[in-house]
Amino acid sequence: MENYEVVRLHVNFKTLEEFENFREYGQQELSMKEDLEGNIIENDSESPFYGVYFGNKLVGRMSLYKIDKKFDEYFDPKQDYYELWKLEVLPAYQGKGIGKNLVDFAKSLGLPVKTNARQRSDAFWEKMGFEPLSYVEERDRGENPYVWFPEGVSEQHSAK
Amino acid sequence: MENYEVVRLHVNFKTLEEFENFREYGQQELSMKEDLEGNIIENDSESPFYGVYFGNKLVGRMSLYKIDKKFDEYFDPKQDYYELWKLEVLPAYQGKGIGKNLVDFAKSLGLPVKTNARQRSDAFWEKMGFEPLSYVEERDRGENPYVWFPEGVSEQHSAK
Numbered sequence: 001m002e003n004y005e006v007v008r009l010h011v012n013f014k015t016l017e018e019f020e021n022f023r024e025y026g027q028q029e030l031s032m033k034e035d036l037e038g039n040i041i042e043n044d045s046e047s048p049f050y051g052v053y054f055g056n057k058l059v060g061r062m063s064l065y066k067i068d069k070k071f072d073e074y075f076d077p078k079q080d081y082y083e084l085w086k087l088e089v090l091p092a093y094q095g096k097g098i099g100k101n102l103v104d105f106a107k108s109l110g111l112p113v114k115t116n117a118r119q120r121s122d123a124f125w126e127k128m129g130f131e132p133l134s135y136v137e138e139r140d141r142g143e144n145p146y147v148w149f150p151e152g153v154s155e156q157h158s159a160k
Numbered sequence: 161m162e163n164y165e166v167v168r169l170h171v172n173f174k175t176l177e178e179f180e181n182f183r184e185y186g187q188q189e190l191s192m193k194e195d196l197e198g199n200i201i202e203n204d205s206e207s208p209f210y211g212v213y214f215g216n217k218l219v220g221r222m223s224l225y226k227i228d229k230k231f232d233e234y235f236d237p238k239q240d241y242y243e244l245w246k247l248e249v250l251p252a253y254q255g256k257g258i259g260k261n262l263v264d265f266a267k268s269l270g271l272p273v274k275t276n277a278r279q280r281s282d283a284f285w286e287k288m289g290f291e292p293l294s295y296v297e298e299r300d301r302g303e304n305p306y307v308w309f310p311e312g313v314s315e316q317h318s319a320k
Contacts, residue, residue: 023279026304031295048297063302085302119183135191137208142223142245144186 004098006105009049009061011036018058024086028063049086050105052098060089060098064106067114073139074114074147076156081112103128106148113148122146164258166265169209169221171196178218184246188223209246210265212258220249220258224266227274233299234274234307236316241272263288266308273308282306 009015011032019029035041051061063086072078084106089098106113107129117125122132122144130146133155147155169175171192179189195201211221223246232238244266249258266273267289277285282292282304290306293315307315 025280026277026282027292027295027300028297028302028304030292065297065301083301117186120185122186132187132190135187137188137225140187141225141243142188144188 002097004052004060004096004101006050006052006101009047009051009058010044011041011047012043015047015049015058019061021058021090022061022086022088024088028086050102052089052101054093059093060102062087062102062106064109066111072156074133074145074156075112075149076154078156079112079153081114082106082109084113084115087115099124100128107150110150112150112153115146116143117146118144162257164212164220164256164261166210166212166261169207169211169218170204171201171207172203175207175209175218179221181218181250182221182246182248184248188246210262212249212261214253219253220262222247222262222266224269226271232316234293234305234316235272235309236314238316239272239313241274242266242269244273244275247275259284260288267310270310272310272313275306276303277306278304 013036016029016033016036019025032041032047036043048063048065049061050064051058053059062084065083065085067081067083069078069080072081075081084103087099087102113130115125115130117130117132125146128148130148133145133147135145173196176189176193176196179185192201192207196203208223208225209221210224211218213219222244225243225245227241227243229238229240232241235241244263247259247262273290275285275290277290277292285306288308290308293305293307295305
């Protein structure tokens with residue numbers, strides 16, 4: 001497997017056009033587009049998205065959002081963590097380890113990572129070193145929470 | 161379009177076996193199974209799931225979870241609402257209006273309904289009378305929130 005460079009994506013019209021190739025496209029992307037068109041944000045503003053390019057083409061991406069420790073319901077000790085969502089590699093580029101490169105990047109930031117494993121992707125997340133958490137209805141509301149624990153971090157006990 | 165009866169699903173081994181046919185299967189279903197096997201819940205306990213049967217076969221389902229008004233970040237006036245997730249109709253049974261019957265059931269309960277529209281299902285939700293909300297990063301974290309407003313209810317202003 002090669003190592004693909006993971007870069008932070010900037011919000012500009014090119015990036016927004018690339019985003020249209022991904023299945024998980026919705027209010028978040030539309031909101032960025034409106035902010036850019038309305039000059040609410042600058043061209044090339046930093047986005048919460050990270051991606052991998054093949055030449056000029058964005059072929060994989062994920063969004064990472066830092067959650068403040070005071071909202072942490074997953075980790076012990078309570079701490080800042082990253083929520084990872086919209087991890088997606090375009091079909092023609094799957095199987096090259098691009099998803100793994102993106103996840104490794106998230107893990108390299110030094111904080112725990114939490115995601116919602118969708119549509120039977122459990123095997124992928126386990127291969128990435130993530131673990132399922134006990135399901136707590138009030139907290140998880142139908143999510144399928146998987147987390148990556150750095151050394152010395154464990155599941156919050158209050159959670160079930 | 162016919163009208164299909166929507167029933168509340170009970171947690172028992174038959175239901176849990178039926179759940180395995182759905183794509184969105186994860187910690188929530190596994191947790192129910194463990195609770196049943198460990199006698200933590202009774203056979204035929206009420207679940208947060210509602211479904212439609214064709215004869216003996218569960219062909220559509222959704223989960224509805226009532227959120228207390230004190231956690232309401234979507235509606236004005238602040239009120240109890242339902243969060244709808246895991247709406248899914250088995251492929252061979254799509255196009256018969258079963259999804260609509262499930263959503264109509266949720267709307268009939270007299271409270272606003274919020275969902276996360278996934279994978280470009282926006283057109284479906286709009287046909288169901290739902291509307292997209294302004295995207296608020298801190299609240300929505302990559303979700304694609306769509307809501308149904310009953311008469312007299314509107315979007316919370318604090319939200320962007």
